[in-house]
Amino acid sequence: MATMTIGTKTLALDADGNLANMNDWNEEVARELAVQEGITELTPQHWAVINFMRQVFAKEGDAPSIRRLTKESGVDTKTLYQLFPKGPAKKAAKIAGLPKPKGCI
Amino acid sequence: MRHLLILGGGTGGTIMANKLAAALDEQEWQITIVDATEQHYYQPGFLLVPFGTYRIRDIVKPRRQYLPRRVNVIISGIDHIDAEKKSVTLANKAVLKYDYMIIATGADIHPEQIEGLMDEEWGRSKFDFYSPKGANRLAQFFKTWQGGKLVLNIAEMPIKCPVAPLEFLFLADSYFTKRGMRDKVELQLVTPLSGAFTKPTSSRVLGEFLERKGISVVPDFNIARVDSKEKKIVSWDENEVSYDVLVSIPTNMGDAAIQRSGLGNELNFIPTDKETLLAEELKDVFVLGDATNLPSSKAGSVVHFQSEVLFQNFLEHIDGRPPVAHFDGHSNCFIESGFDKGMLIDFNYKTEPLPGEFPLPGVGPFTLLGESRINHYGKLMFRWVYWNLLLRGMELPIEAEMSMAGKRV
Secondary structure (H helix, E strand, O other), X not given: OOEEEEOOEEEEEOOOOOEOOHHHOOXXXXXXXXXXXXXXXXXXXXXXXXXXXXXXXXXXXXXXXXXXXXXHOOOOHHHHHHXXXXXXXXXXXXXXXOOOOXXXX | OEEEEEEOOOHHHHHHHHHHHHHOOOOOEEEEEEEOOOEEEOHHHHHHOOOOOOOHHHOEEEHHHHOOOOOEEEEOOEEEEEXXXXXXXXXXXXXXXXXXXXXXXXXXXXXXXXXOOOOOOEOOOEEOOOOXXXXXXXXXXXXXXXXXXXXXXXXXXXXXXXXHHHHHHHHHHHHHHHOOOHHHEEEEEEOOOOOOOOOHHHHHHHHHHHHHOOEEEEOOOXXXXXXXXXXXXXXXXXXXXXXXXXEEEOOEEEOHHHHHOOOOOOOOOEOEOOOOOEEOOOOOEEEOHHHEOOOOOEOHHHHHHHHHHHHHHHHHHHOOOOOOXXXXXXXXXXXXXXXXXXXXXXXXXXXXXXXXEEOOOOOOOEEEOOOEHHHHHHHHHHHHHHXXXXXXXXXXXXXXXXXXXXXXX
């Protein structure tokens, strides 16, 4: 199984490269995951999205889609793509320490 | 007298009406089904219309012909559901009360969700094939097309029949080859997914197929708008892909009545227990097929497998017992791969599509995640199975629960 090292701790990753154990997550881990995704600095807007994703996941067991992020997080689609280039839902979920959104088969 | 109301007379609603009409006592139960139109389309057939294999008249039948005589059929749109009062208000303002309800209102394409898609070029250089009109227009267009770059774009997931876009490209490759103009046609898949398909093994195998057939893939592309003048599609992060012909799989959404009733998610799909098929927040309501928010494929085979689970759980539920049957996410899809061949994939929530053989008594084995002629004939044969066995709720020689028999892990 793949792992990532942060400080002296080794954290397990799942097949998609997301944290295997959500409890390993903290803000420092988030910043490290963000760097791996090419995001060097997490701004308050990034954190608003990340926290929203964690809230939804805690309640519903799956991360929200981009469409729902746009509708409910207060950040529009265009900005979401600027904050998390390529795939906002996938990327934000990873940085938020959540598994890849199930989306659909 | 207890009243069962079924919303939607498509694949799921029709199967349930047939199964339950046979199981529920006529003296005790009244069954009503509501649908907006008189025509029942064999939706898997849309894919074959652009290439002239089927005409629209080959894939449409009168809806009532497939519903049992004892069922009260109402042709009307639905205004909204009032789950508190256990009633449904129709478009004509009539109010139907229910004791139990099955929602099978399906999903449909929404091209208006994509900026710039539905302008004066819609139906000229930009098409869909998920509607009778769209599939037909594309068939007419292909007849005289001289070639160029055909881009197939998936707007966002989930979509009905997630393999249909790939099949469309495989069939286009075959069709233009047979017409002797494949060298004049460039085929490209532009998808929000990271590869050809979602799950690793099938994504790799199907990706190799695309490559072998000279079909290129632009992954991770999330469409923001279409620029008809420049003939290009633009993503949210400002990447551009040019086209001569755009075949769009627009955003798929559940029925607008679900939104008006405040019952769905951001795409109007209804939160549903993924194993029992009971609506999560509504009393005495089951949800079936494309109308659900389940992480299973939106496809006819899935509806068929779900209908067996729903049938068992419905009979338990009306007697006040907890549900006994559990849906495992089973999906079984023939994939047309062109040149009279096809593939088959069989999977569920936990097991991704794997290669191997799919045993089917009397007919099979079919080839899993590989090409064969029998798979293609399986797909063509399925139209007959759909009208004559599946819709009527008859037993098919394939289990609702996925089996590992024949699969290579």
